[in-house]
Amino acid sequence: MNAPLGAPDTAAPALVQLLDHLDEGVLLCDDAGIVLYRNPAAARRLPAVAVGGSMPDDLRGRRVELGAGQVAWYLQRASDRASEQANDHATFLAATARRLGGMLNADRVCRATVELAVSSLAGAALLVLPTRRGRARCWHAAGSAPVRQDQVALAALPAAVQDTLDGNPVAQPFLWPGGTPFLGGEATPAAWVVPILAAGAPAAALVVTEVGDLALLEDFAARVGAALEAAQLYAAQSRVAATLQESLLPxxxxxxxxxxxxxxxxxxxxxxxxxxxxxxxxxxxxxxxxxxxxxxxxxxxxxxxxxxxxxxxxxxxxxxxxxxxxxxxxxxxxxxxxxxxxxxxxxxxxxxxxxxxxxxxxxxxxxxxxxxxxxxxxxxxxxxxxxxxxxxxxxxxxxxxxxxxxxxxxxxxxxxxxxxxxxxxxxxxxxxxxxxxxxxxxxxxxxxxxxxxxxxxxxxxxxxxxxxxxxxxxxxxxEPVRTSPRHLHSVHQAATVTVS
Structure with a gap:
C-alpha cells in the first residue's frame, strides 16, 4: 500500500484506510502529472500506472483540486464509461438521423455525411456515389477543411472500394496505394471502407481514416443508407410525377x-x-x-x-x-x-x-x-x-x-x-x-x-x-379580313423645254 505523499502524519492512516476501501478508483497526482498515490481500485483498473510514474493522457474521470499542488482523480467505473460511451453514440446517431432525415436531395445527404464523419468519427472521409458509364461523384474532406465535390473514374479507385460498390456488404480495412488528395494527402493512408446500403444493395461507399469506433461507424453508415434511399426514392417519384404532369398539361x-x-x-x-x-x-x-x-x-x-x-x-x-x-x-x-x-x-x-x-x-x-x-x-x-x-x-x-x-x-x-x-x-x-x-x-x-x-x-x-x-x-x-395595301403611283409628265 502506498501512503499519500505530503499528507500530515496524523491524517495519513485514516485517509489511506478510507481510500483503500472505496470501490471507486482514486489517483493522487501533483501539478506535473506524477502519480503520488493510487488506491487498490485504481490499481486494478490501471495496472500500468505506478506511483512515481506519469498520469495517463487519456485518463477519464472527475478531477478535484486539493490545493498544495495536488490533484485527485476519481476514476469512472468500467460500467459508467461504457454507459457514457453508449449515451454518446446514441446522441450522435440521433443527431445524424435528425439532420439527414429531413433531406430529400441525394447531393445534400452525401455532403452532410462527410461533414458528420469528419466532425465526430474520423480524421478524413470520402463518400463515393456511382453514376453512369464507369464514373462516380465523390464528396471528401479532411480535418476542419470544407467538403469538396469531384468526379472520379471507378477504375481509378482501390480494389477494396470497387469491391464494396460491387456488392461486398461488410466494412474492410485497406491501404490506398500511392496516396490520394481525398484523404488528406498522406502517402499511403490506412483506411476503412464501409458500404452504404439502400434498398438492400450497395448504393455508395464511405472511406474513412483514423477510425475510433468501427461499430459506431457501421451504425452511422446504416442511417446514411436510409437517408440516401429516401432521397433516391423521392427523386425517382419526382421524375415520374413530372413526366405524368407534363402529359396532363393542356x-x-x-x-x-x-x-x-x-x-x-x-x-x-x-x-x-x-x-x-x-x-x-x-x-x-x-x-x-x-x-x-x-x-x-x-x-x-x-x-x-x-x-x-x-x-x-x-x-x-x-x-x-x-x-x-x-x-x-x-x-x-x-x-x-x-x-x-x-x-x-x-x-x-x-x-x-x-x-x-x-x-x-x-x-x-x-x-x-x-x-x-x-x-x-x-x-x-x-x-x-x-x-x-x-x-x-x-x-x-x-x-x-x-x-x-x-x-x-x-x-x-x-x-x-x-x-x-x-x-x-x-x-x-x-x-x-x-x-x-x-x-x-x-x-x-x-x-x-x-x-x-x-x-x-x-x-x-x-x-x-x-x-x-x-x-x-x-x-x-x-381573323380580320386583310385588305391589300394601297400603293401611291407617281405620274410622270413630259417636261416642257423652252428654246430661245
Whole structure:
C-alpha cells in the first residue's frame, strides 16, 4: 500500500484506510502529472500506472483540486464509461438521423455525411456515389477543411472500394496505394471502407481514416443508407410525377387558317401545375374542333380524368365531327371507364372558316357555363347553350347552337374559376357573370391571346391573392379580313423645254 505523499502524519492512516476501501478508483497526482498515490481500485483498473510514474493522457474521470499542488482523480467505473460511451453514440446517431432525415436531395445527404464523419468519427472521409458509364461523384474532406465535390473514374479507385460498390456488404480495412488528395494527402493512408446500403444493395461507399469506433461507424453508415434511399426514392417519384404532369398539361391549340386561338390556364394549386380544367383544339376537315370543360374534384385525381377526356376527344374526332353526337360518345366512354362517380361539364364546338370571311360555329353544351360572344360593335352576347352533365346518365340531353362570327369577332369560353372567384371588400363576393360581361365590353378589338390573358387577370385581381379554383379560358376569334395595301403611283409628265 502506498501512503499519500505530503499528507500530515496524523491524517495519513485514516485517509489511506478510507481510500483503500472505496470501490471507486482514486489517483493522487501533483501539478506535473506524477502519480503520488493510487488506491487498490485504481490499481486494478490501471495496472500500468505506478506511483512515481506519469498520469495517463487519456485518463477519464472527475478531477478535484486539493490545493498544495495536488490533484485527485476519481476514476469512472468500467460500467459508467461504457454507459457514457453508449449515451454518446446514441446522441450522435440521433443527431445524424435528425439532420439527414429531413433531406430529400441525394447531393445534400452525401455532403452532410462527410461533414458528420469528419466532425465526430474520423480524421478524413470520402463518400463515393456511382453514376453512369464507369464514373462516380465523390464528396471528401479532411480535418476542419470544407467538403469538396469531384468526379472520379471507378477504375481509378482501390480494389477494396470497387469491391464494396460491387456488392461486398461488410466494412474492410485497406491501404490506398500511392496516396490520394481525398484523404488528406498522406502517402499511403490506412483506411476503412464501409458500404452504404439502400434498398438492400450497395448504393455508395464511405472511406474513412483514423477510425475510433468501427461499430459506431457501421451504425452511422446504416442511417446514411436510409437517408440516401429516401432521397433516391423521392427523386425517382419526382421524375415520374413530372413526366405524368407534363402529359396532363393542356396542349396549345393547333394553328388553323382563318382562326385565332387564345388560352389561359391557372390551376388551383400552383405547385402542381395541373388541375381539373381542360381545353384543346384539333384540326378537322374544313376547320377545327375545340372544347373547354371542367371535371368534378381537384388535384391529381381530377387531372387524371381531364387527361382521359382530352385524349379521348383527340381520338374520337376522327370518327365523329358533329359536336352533339361526339358528346354522346364521350358520355358513354365516361360511364364505362369512371367508377368513382366523377363527371365533367364542357362546351364542345366546331369552327369552320367561311370563304367570304368570318367563321361558322356549331356548339354543343354539356352542363357548362354559357359562352360569350364579343361582337365587332363592342356588345357582348350570352349564348343560350344548355345541356346535362357529361358522364352522369346514359340518356343525357345536350344542347346545340349554331352562330356566325364576323371577321374580328370572338367567342369566349371559361370555367367557373373565373365567375366564382371570391374577392371584394370581405373576400366572399363572387366575381360573377355580370362583372365579366361589363369588363369585356371594351375588349372587342383584342386578339384572342390577349383577351384570354385579360380574363385571367381580371379574376386574379378580384381574388387579391386568395385561394381559388382552377381557372381556364379559351377564345376563338375570326381573323380580320386583310385588305391589300394601297400603293401611291407617281405620274410622270413630259417636261416642257423652252428654246430661245
Amino acid at each position: 396542349e396549345p391549340p393547333a394553328p388553323v387558317a382563318g382562326l385565332n386561338w387564345g388560352t389561359a390556364y391557372r390551376p388551383a394549386r400552383s405547385t402542381m401545375h395541373i388541375g381539373g380544367d381542360f381545353y384543346g383544339a384539333h384540326p378537322i376537315a374544313g376547320g377545327a374542333m375545340f372544347f373547354l370543360g371542367d371535371v368534378s374534384g381537384k388535384g391529381v385525381d381530377a387531372a387524371v380524368l381531364t387527361g382521359q377526356v382530352r385524349h379521348s376527344l383527340r381520338a374520337l374526332r376522327r370518327i365523329e365531327e358533329d359536336p352533339q353526337r361526339l358528346l354522346h360518345v364521350l358520355n358513354d366512354m365516361l360511364l364505362e371507364g369512371v367508377s368513382d362517380g366523377r363527371f365533367a361539364t364542357m362546351v364542345l364546338g366546331t369552327a369552320q372558316p367561311r370563304p367570304g370571311g368570318g367563321i361558322r360555329l356549331t356548339l354543343a353544351g354539356g352542363g357548362h357555363l354559357p359562352p360569350l360572344v364579343l361582337r365587332a360593335d363592342g356588345t357582348v352576347e350570352t349564348v343560350a347553350l344548355r345541356g346535362m352533365l357529361v358522364g352522369v346518365t346514359d340518356e343525357p340531353v345536350f344542347g346545340r347552337r349554331s352562330l356566325h362570327l364576323a371577321p374580328g369577332e370572338t367567342c369566349l369560353l371559361f370555367t367557373d374559376g373565373v365567375t366564382e372567384a371570391r374577392g371584394g371588400h370581405r373576400g366572399a363576393e363572387m366575381y360573377g357573370l355580370r362583372r365579366l360581361t361589363t369588363a369585356l365590353a371594351g375588349c372587342a378589338a383584342m386578339p384572342a391571346p390577349a383577351l384570354a390573358e385579360r380574363v385571367e387577370q381580371l379574376a386574379m385581381d378580384w381574388l387579391g391573392g386568395r385561394e381559388h379554383d382552377d381557372i381556364a379560358v379559351f377564345a376563338v376569334r375570326a
